[in-house]
Amino acid sequence: MTATVIDGKAFAATVREKVAGHVARLSEEHGIVPGLAVVLVGEDPASQVYVRSKGKQTVAAGMKSVERKLEVDKSESELLAVVEELNADPSIHGILVQLPLPAHIDAEAVINAIDPAKDVDGFHILNVGRLGTGQKAMVPCTPLGCLMMLRDHHGSLSGLDAVVIGRSNIVGKPMAQLLLGESCTVTIAHSRTKDLPEVVRRADIVVAAVGRPKMVTGDWIKPGATVIDVGINRVEDRLVGDVDYESCAERAGAITPVPGGVGPMTIACLLANTVTACCRANGLAEPE
Numbered sequence: 001m002t003a004t005v006i007d008g009k010a011f012a013a014t015v016r017e018k019v020a021g022h023v024a025r026l027s028e029e030h031g032i033v034p035g036l037a038v039v040l041v042g043e044d045p046a047s048q049v050y051v052r053s054k055g056k057q058t059v060a061a062g063m064k065s066v067e068r069k070l071e072v073d074k075s076e077s078e079l080l081a082v083v084e085e086l087n088a089d090p091s092i093h094g095i096l097v098q099l100p101l102p103a104h105i106d107a108e109a110v111i112n113a114i115d116p117a118k119d120v121d122g123f124h125i126l127n128v129g130r131l132g133t134g135q136k137a138m139v140p141c142t143p144l145g146c147l148m149m150l151r152d153h154h155g156s157l158s159g160l161d162a163v164v165i166g167r168s169n170i171v172g173k174p175m176a177q178l179l180l181g182e183s184c185t186v187t188i189a190h191s192r193t194k195d196l197p198e199v200v201r202r203a204d205i206v207v208a209a210v211g212r213p214k215m216v217t218g219d220w221i222k223p224g225a226t227v228i229d230v231g232i233n234r235v236e237d238r239l240v241g242d243v244d245y246e247s248c249a250e251r252a253g254a255i256t257p258v259p260g261g262v263g264p265m266t267i268a269c270l271l272a273n274t275v276t277a278c279c280r281a282n283g284l285a286e287p288e
């Protein structure tokens with residue numbers, strides 16, 4: 001069997017097109033321009049690349065993009081002051097503080113200082129709680145992108161066995177909540193899981209969010225399963241996922257590549273979340 005390739009790059013382009021359509025309508029019908037602010041502390045090269053790419057795509061969708069850059073030695077209270085300023089700015093509907101933050105700053109305190117209505121990353125404790133209790137929330141972009149691809153491929157996910165490898169607050173846990181919300185039977189695996197290959201072999205859906213290059217191999221995959229690879233690992237100047245693509249593609253029914261899978265969907269979902277936040281802030285109907 002050769003797996004269907006789930007083309008995240010193409011899918012993300014359609015999401016961005018829809019976002020641009022909503023943005024144009026908001027502007028024409030209501031005179032509103034959604035605004036996204038990205039805050040970067042320090043000069044981590046990978047973070048700089050992400051921030052630049054987010055800014056470019058925000059502008060390309062017709063939205064306002066604001067970048068706030070702080071030097072690496074700025075204090076937590078200086079960063080909090082920037083967050084407060086953006087919270088109070090009515091032209092900004094989404095605020096994202098790029099992680100990781102330098103060690104002297106308490107990332108949790110900063111994230112929880114963001115107005116939950118503008119928390120387009122969905123990491124604020126209120127949004128985490130809302131997602132966990134099935135209430136209307138801002139949903140973290142990476143798991144949201146994964147879910148969109150899964151829904152697009154499967155239609156209904158109800159009753160499917162899903163194994164999420166990784167339990168981070170930004171990917172693994174919200175991914176599991178979303179799959180539970182779709183009535184999957186969800187297992188969350190992590191570094192202490194016993195006999196991980198056997199656990200993964202039960203899965204109709206495997207989401208790998210581990211940070212270990214090519215850890216998941218084809219012999220772990222139930223024939224026909226859908227494999228979503230969240231991992232981004234730089235190996236010998238090349239990007240590889242957490243999934244060994246070649247061997248898994250031989251067994252899977254569908255699989256996302258790296259690059260060109262989950263990555264592009266993450267930024268597209270960030271733009272979509274910003275439009276959603278803007279509509280909610282203005283009491284307007286949200287895009288689906």
Ligand code: NDP
Nearest residue numbers: 142166167168171190191209210211230231232262263266
């Ligand atoms: P974290 O390091 O926060 O979490 C990794 C998780 O993997 C932990 O829960 C850890 O378990 C688990 N783990 C580590 N080793 C093993 C193992 N040998 N067996 C089973 N589980 C293991 O990573 P993130 O969730 O932030 O990111 C995961 C990956 O996704 C990374 O490659 C990252 O670059 C990528 N990523 C990609 C994004 C995108 O847009 N495509 C966005 C965000 C992340 P434990 O909790 O027990 O330590």
